Structure formats: structure tokens, C-alpha cells
Amino acid sequence: MITAFADPYDGLFNLQRALEERTKSEWLQNQTSSQGPFPPINVFQQGDEILAIIELPGIDKNDLQIQAKENTIRISGKKVVNYPESSVHRRERVFGEFDRTLSLPVQIDPDGIKAEYRDGVLALFLPRSEREKPRTIKIS
Amino acid sequence: MTERQQLQVQKKREQEKREETTIPARVFLPTTDIYEAQDALTVILEMPGVEKSNVSVGVENGVLNVEGRLDLSKYQGLQPLYIEYNIGHYSRSFHLSSKIDQGKIEAAMKDGVLSLTLPKVEEAKPRTISVG
Numbered sequence: 001m002i003t004a005f006a007d008p009y010d011g012l013f014n015l016q017r018a019l020e021e022r023t024k025s026e027w028l029q030n031q032t033s034s035q036g037p038f039p040p041i042n043v044f045q046q047g048d049e050i051l052a053i054i055e056l057p058g059i060d061k062n063d064l065q066i067q068a069k070e071n072t073i074r075i076s077g078k079k080v081v082n083y084p085e086s087s088v089h090r091r092e093r094v095f096g097e098f099d100r101t102l103s104l105p106v107q108i109d110p111d112g113i114k115a116e117y118r119d120g121v122l123a124l125f126l127p128r129s130e131r132e133k134p135r136t137i138k139i140s
Numbered sequence: 141m142t143e144r145q146q147l148q149v150q151k152k153r154e155q156e157k158r159e160e161t162t163i164p165a166r167v168f169l170p171t172t173d174i175y176e177a178q179d180a181l182t183v184i185l186e187m188p189g190v191e192k193s194n195v196s197v198g199v200e201n202g203v204l205n206v207e208g209r210l211d212l213s214k215y216q217g218l219q220p221l222y223i224e225y226n227i228g229h230y231s232r233s234f235h236l237s238s239k240i241d242q243g244k245i246e247a248a249m250k251d252g253v254l255s256l257t258l259p260k261v262e263e264a265k266p267r268t269i270s271v272g
């Protein structure tokens with residue numbers, strides 16, 4: 001068995017990484033690799049509506065909270081994975097508590113938000129706020 | 141020092157191509173948990189976005205093949221603004237040992253999570269022997 005010494009800088013780097021994660025905004029990052037905070041979110045635009053699609057398989061709707069305010073959406077909850085007394089051969093699933101806040105570049109209408117959870121995918125329909133919609137100006 | 145670390149999501153692993161596909165979508169490996177109880181092996185696969193009717197589970201030559209297809213028509217007309225994860229179909233295969241009773245495999249799907257119960261053959265179950 002190979003014994004490795006713990007890197008003495010590990011604690012320091014972990015702290016730095018944790019601090020960086022807190023301060024950076026999650027919108028329009030230059031990273032497109034799907035590594036990052038859980039759960040992964042894809043944001044699409046359909047006409048004037050913004051669609052946020054989040055992969056959350058195996059979640060109980062009671063364990064999920066979605067809050068909207070001005071131009072931020074907060075998705076929090078916990079994913080529970082319980083196995084009875086048995087020997088685990090493989091463990092790949094991610095589970096635990098999560099809390100993600102997404103800031104959008106446009107104002108959304110919080111009353112018009114629709115959330116749909118089906119087949120492990122949470123879809124959020126975010127309509128653009130009425131004030132934000134561009135108004136066409138007629139030339140007389 | 142720091143509070144508990146944020147949960148990290150793993151990148152989706154793409155299936156290594158054995159044959160080429162005839163469809164343009166990519167195929168990924170669903171994340172799997174396998175655990176063993178006294179009388180059965182349970183395999184849990186996460187396939188978010190896959191409906192129950194689009195899942196196919198089959199056993200052939202001692203290999204368990206699981207496939208889940210996504211309904212990609214829902215993504216038509218959508219403009220991507222910020223993408224964190226890949227979207228595609230799912231497929232994974234497992235070799236079954238002879239301890240599994242292949243005729244009695246059961247499958248259940250809920251909320252994108254497929255649970256397969258692979259019961260063990262009678263001889264493979266643990267047996268207690270009483271001391272006379």
C-alpha cells in the first residue's frame with residue numbers, strides 16, 4: 001500500500017477555493033464544463049421567456065423550495081438517497097443539501113413564474129417583466 | 141475553518157463508442173448506485189428527463205443493457221443562454237454474474253430514477269445452518 005503524505009497546502013487551497021466560489025457570480029461564467037455546484041442548470045431563451053432547466057432526479061417535491069425576487073431565482077432543498085442495510089458496491093450518485101442562486105440579466109415577473117417537475121427535470125418558465133419589454137415607437 | 145463544501149456535480153461521462161450511431165444526439169452514462177442485500181442486487185440509475193415509456197431494459201448473453209431516450213423535440217426552438225450540463229440519451233451495460241436469476245429481474249421508474257432489482261439465484265442466498 002502506498003502511503004502518501006497529506007499536502008500541507010491542501011487546507012489552504014481548499015479555503016481559497018471555497019472563498020472564490022462564494023464571491024463569483026454564477027451567471028455567464030466562462031466555464032462551460034459541467035462541473036460545478038449541484039444541481040446543474042441550463043438556461044434557454046424562448047422568444048421573450050427565459051427557461052431554466054435543472055436536472056434533479058429523485059427529489060421529493062416537499063424537499064424543494066424555489067424563491068424568486070427581482071432578478072434572482074433561488075433553488076434550495078435536499079436530495080435524499082437512502083439505502084437499507086446492505087453492502088454498497090458502487091456509489092456514483094450525488095446527494096445532500098443544495099442551495100443555488102441564479103441572477104438573471106433581465107427583470108422577470110415573479111408572479112408569472114411557472115415551475116414544473118417531471119421525470120427528474122425541473123423546468124422554470126420565467127416570463128420577462130412587463131416593464132422590461134421593449135416598446136416599439138411609431139414614427140408619425 | 142470553512143463551512144461544509146458545496147455539493148459538486150460530476151461531469152456526464154460519455155459512452156465509449158462501440159459502434160457509430162445513426163442519430164445526431166450524444167449518449168451518456170447514467171450515474172449508478174449498486175448495492176447488495178441478502179436476496180437481491182439493486183441497481184439504481186439516474187436518467188433525468190427520460191419518461192417511463194422511453195426506457196428499455198434487456199438482458200442478452202449475460203449482459204444487462206439499459207437505455208433511456210430523451211424527448212429532444214422539447215428543446216427545439218430554444219436558444220441556449222447558459223449551459224452547465226450536456227443533454228443526451230443514456231445507455232449503460234453491466235455484466236451479470238451467474239448468481240443473478242436473470243428471468244426475475246424487475247424494474248421500476250420514478251422521477252427519472254430507474255431501480256432495477258436483480259434477485260439472486262436460490263443457491264446464492266446466504267443460508268443459516270443450525271447447530272444440532
